[in-house]
Amino acid sequence: MTISEKVAYLKGLAEGLNLDTEKSKEGKLISVMIGILEEIGLSIEDLEENTQALGEEIDVLSDDLSDVEDVVFDEDEDEDEDDEDYDDDWFEVECPTCEEPLVIDDKALADGMIQCPNCHDKFALDLSDDTVEADEE
Template sequence: MNITEKVSYIKGLAEGLKLDEATKEGKVLLAMLDVLNDIAYQVEDMDNDLNDMADVVGDLDDAVLELEEEVYGECECGHDHDECDCCGDDDEDVYEITCPKCNNTVVVDFDVIAAGGILCPNCGEPLEFDLSGLEEEDGEE
């Protein structure tokens, strides 16, 4: 039994009591039943609207999921991306370099290394990179 059916049942019980609208108590009880009836219909309307919105949100969620699969592809490991670290979020490798002068750790990408060097952002010491070791490692794989 939903809320409007329950209110209708209570209204039926009140009619069975044959409340007198001429008395103060009768007026109050009948007015309360009318307000209760209005509230029940408004709650039912809001419930229907909420169900409609839930359907729309579900459809949007499905559409976003399809779009994500289209754009990002599926994980080859078969795990849920929210719980799987195998596919990493980074598209390119980054390297941590420690400055020999101040021991500050600097994170750089391959483009910075390919340029040959940078200045340490902490102390200004020139940091130079030797690419010969990287090329040999790539050839071994």
């Protein structure tokens, strides 16, 4: 039973008692109190309706935000996949002179000669056995 229904029941009880709302002080008081309760009941029902509507709007916004998050995070995952593909074009070798790790690309690998940026020593790459090894020259 809603608050408005309870107030209506209370109003019906007061009318059933045939309270004299014109002459009796108690009757006037009860009549005014029932009027106030009716207004409060209507206000509460309006608040409940507004709360339900806001809750539905929040659900819609939450779904939209979830869609946005999916798009944003999917782009990050795609970039990571691109980075993995990009890593295939780079190789790491160690300088035979200073033992500094060097990262080289396909072009440097195809040239066959590498100059270490650390010690400036030049060396050739041995591509036998599908491994990249440095041979000093």
